[in-house]
Amino acid sequence: xxxxxxxxxxxxxxxxxxxxxxxxxxxxxxxxxxxxxxxxxxxxxxxxxxxxxxxxxxxxxxxxxxxxxxxxxxxxxxxxxxxxxxxxxxxxxxxxxxxxxxxxxxxxxxxxxxxxxxxxxxxxxxxxxxxxxxxxxxxxxxxxxxxxxxxxxxxxxxxxxxxxxxxxxxxxxxxxxxxxxxxxxxxxxxxxxxxxxxxxxxxxxxxxxxxxxxxxxxxxxxxxxxxxxxxxxxxxxxxxxxxxxxxxxxxxxxx
Amino acid sequence: xxxxxxxxxxxxxxxxxxxxxxxxxxxxxxxxxxxxxxxxxxxxxxxxxxxxxxxxxxxxxxxxxxxxxxxxxxxxxxxxxxxxxxxxxxxxxxxxxxxxxxxxxxxxxxxxxxxxxxxxxxxxxxxxxxxxxxxxxxxxxxxxxxxxxxxxxxxxxxxxxxxxxxxxxxxxxxxxxxxxxxxxxxxxxxxxxxxxxxxxxxxxxxxxxxxxxxxxxxxxxxxxxxxxxxxxxxxxxxxxxxxxxxxxxxxxxxx
DNA sequence: CATATACCATGACGTTGCGTCATAGTCAAG
DNA sequence: CTTGACTATGACGCAACGTCATGGTATATG
Numbered sequence: 001x002x003x004x005x006x007x008x009x010x011x012x013x014x015x016x017x018x019x020x021x022x023x024x025x026x027x028x029x030x031x032x033x034x035x036x037x038x039x040x041x042x043x044x045x046x047x048x049x050x051x052x053x054x055x056x057x058x059x060x061x062x063x064x065x066x067x068x069x070x071x072x073x074x075x076x077x078x079x080x081x082x083x084x085x086x087x088x089x090x091x092x093x094x095x096x097x098x099x100x101x102x103x104x105x106x107x108x109x110x111x112x113x114x115x116x117x118x119x120x121x122x123x124x125x126x127x128x129x130x131x132x133x134x135x136x137x138x139x140x141x142x143x144x145x146x147x148x149x150x151x152x153x154x155x156x157x158x159x160x161x162x163x164x165x166x167x168x169x170x171x172x173x174x175x176x177x178x179x180x181x182x183x184x185x186x187x188x189x190x191x192x193x194x195x196x197x198x199x200x201x202x203x204x205x206x207x208x209x210x211x212x213x214x215x216x217x218x219x220x221x222x223x224x225x226x227x228x229x230x231x232x233x234x235x236x237x238x239x240x241x242x243x244x245x246x247x248x249x250x251x252x253x254x255x
Numbered sequence: 256x257x258x259x260x261x262x263x264x265x266x267x268x269x270x271x272x273x274x275x276x277x278x279x280x281x282x283x284x285x286x287x288x289x290x291x292x293x294x295x296x297x298x299x300x301x302x303x304x305x306x307x308x309x310x311x312x313x314x315x316x317x318x319x320x321x322x323x324x325x326x327x328x329x330x331x332x333x334x335x336x337x338x339x340x341x342x343x344x345x346x347x348x349x350x351x352x353x354x355x356x357x358x359x360x361x362x363x364x365x366x367x368x369x370x371x372x373x374x375x376x377x378x379x380x381x382x383x384x385x386x387x388x389x390x391x392x393x394x395x396x397x398x399x400x401x402x403x404x405x406x407x408x409x410x411x412x413x414x415x416x417x418x419x420x421x422x423x424x425x426x427x428x429x430x431x432x433x434x435x436x437x438x439x440x441x442x443x444x445x446x447x448x449x450x451x452x453x454x455x456x457x458x459x460x461x462x463x464x465x466x467x468x469x470x471x472x473x474x475x476x477x478x479x480x481x482x483x484x485x486x487x488x489x490x491x492x493x494x495x496x497x498x499x500x501x502x503x504x505x506x507x508x509x510x
Numbered sequence: 511c512a513t514a515t516a517c518c519a520t521g522a523c524g525t526t527g528c529g530t531c532a533t534a535g536t537c538a539a540g
Numbered sequence: 541c542t543t544g545a546c547t548a549t550g551a552c553g554c555a556a557c558g559t560c561a562t563g564g565t566a567t568a569t570g
Contacts, residue, residue, distance in 0.1 A: 006546065011487045013480040016547085021528060036536060038547060046488055057481070058359065059352040062527070077363060084356045091349045094342055097314040101339045104313065108332060225268040226312070232266045233301055261517060271518085276557055291565060293518055317556070 002032060002040040012049055027066050028052060059087065103129055127226045128206060131217060159205070167205045174198050178242055179235040186245035195242075195249040211250045218246035257287060257295040267304055282321050283307060314342065358384060382481045383461065386472060422460045429453050433497055434490040441500035450497075450504040466505045473501035 009016045022028040023039065028049055032040035041049075048069060055065045060083060068074050159167065174194060181191050202217070203209045209217070221227045221239045231239035264271045277283040278294065283304055287295040296304075303324060310320045315338060323329050429449060436446050457472070458464045464472070476482045476494045486494035 004546080005548095007491070011491055012484050015528080017528060017530085020548085025527095034536095034547095036547085037549095038536080050484065050488070053484070058356050077360070080356055080360050080363070084353065084360070087349055087353050087356065091346060091353065094346045094349060098339065098342050098346065101313050101335055101342065105332070105335050105339070108335070229267050229305065229308070233305070236262075236266055259518075270558080272557060272559085275519085280556095289518095289565095291518080292520095293565080 002042055003046070005030075005039045005041070008041045008046065008049070011046070012053065014049075014053070022049075022052065022062075025062065025066070027062055027069075058083065127220065127224050131213075131220055163205075170201055170205075174201060175231065175234045175238065178245075179238055182235060182238060182241050186241060187248055191245050192249055192252070195245045198242075198246075199249070211253060214246060215250045218243035218250075257297055258301070260285075260294045260296070263296045263301065263304070266301070267308060269304075269308070277304075277307070277317075280317065280321070282317055282324075313338065382475065382479050386468075386475055418460075425456055425460075429456060430486065430489045430493070433500075434493055437490060437493060437496050441496060442503055446500050447504055447507070450500045453497075453501075454504070466508060469501060470505045473498035473505075 003011070005016055005019050008014075009019060019028070019039075023030065028045065030039040030041045031045055032042065034040060051069045052065055055068060056062070058080075060068070060079075064079065064083075068076060068079055174197060177194050178191070181188060181194070184191055199209060199214055202214070221231060222243045228239045231242060258266070260271055260274050263269075264274060274283070274294070278285065283300065285294040285296045286300055287297065289295060306324045307317075307320055310323060311317070313335075315323070315334075319334065319338075323331060323334055429452060432449050433446070436443060436449070439446055454464060454469055457469070476486060477498050483494045486497060
């Protein structure tokens, strides 16, 4: 019993184009063809197609499916586990996006409007939020408390629209100040004074910031593109400069 | 102050190619260019780029980003909500894949091997599982019990490798039998006898199957491509035929 | 001032899995 | 013999760039 391409399409509920494509990429070549060049599929072809569709339904890319169905020795079990891992990562990625969108909506509720500057804020604030949560999690694990978390919640959620404008203003001032001092060494007295102000600024407006957290924040300014961009836009290299200055500040103030 | 494309790329941490692309699609056109055709970006361009990257980081497609950043009147809030909905769907899709992969791995553990026939089983079993769970959920909602679920778990998880071979064998027999009777009416006595056997087969080997559930199963054989393919491969039109026969069986046996 | 080097431009192909024409040959029925 | 249903190949389109390839430009240096 042989089937023309259209019949196969109807039986398996795929489009003719799909079968054309699978033939073209060598995933499923019909066993026979008529003198006039029509594709003819047989039962074993249909079974192979079922397998293909099965793995497709699990989200495997066609390239892998080809490897899986065409070599019986292929370790399907391992492929499935690996695929599961990949899917878990995909889910994590989507969840990160969801969190980001959620934070943005929140930020909009606070600011009501969305001009250029609040944009930046929302952008940076997301990174900041992640940083804080990360530390809060670690703190929770180490000390079994959620105090830091609770406290920080209190601090950022109480800000009014006016507050935000002021906070953002002061942040810009600090950045500008640092930018004009970039020709000096990060150890420079004036620079260190600004870092101190930055530390207080963070602690006052965002969340109680230990020296350790501040240090981590400095690293993030260099490693997280969201922050780096904001700082480097004021003056290229500013992010790195601030991180170095923070490191020195933290070392100098360590108990 | 103007920036060449390379500088912008470094500041914003994107590739030159990306800026080329954004220029090409009209998402971000530099404000000036040198006599020799070099792109020159100004500060306002950088700010626009920041906005673009912001929305990109939320997972928006560039086409939408273009609309968002280029018309100030655009309702960003609504766009965000809509995007959130889309992300939720994406997460659901990934989770469905994860469940499917999980089921397959389980099925492999049961069968230890993965020949052609167990493949089908895993394929169909997934659909079956979804159907059962759906009904279990509804049952839970209606009667506040999880009995159906628990019972089915007991029923399917107790099968040995031998059992599965037998079950699969009987399933094939029923399908074959129905296929040879397809020229008759679905109301035919022999057909109805086979449907009864099918009902018992399902109840014995899978889960207690009320007439209502059986009827739903019949619908699924036509609407869910995973089942339809399995049945139509035996003989095209078999899925529909079985559904019709099931309907009649259910009507005839209704209390 | 000529050259080496770093930076810029445009063009085009590759990626993933098909959908969607466009053009043209083939087959069975009336 | 015509018509309509079906088939074939070929090629563009989509999303968001990465990655050459080819060639002009700006700048620092010997």
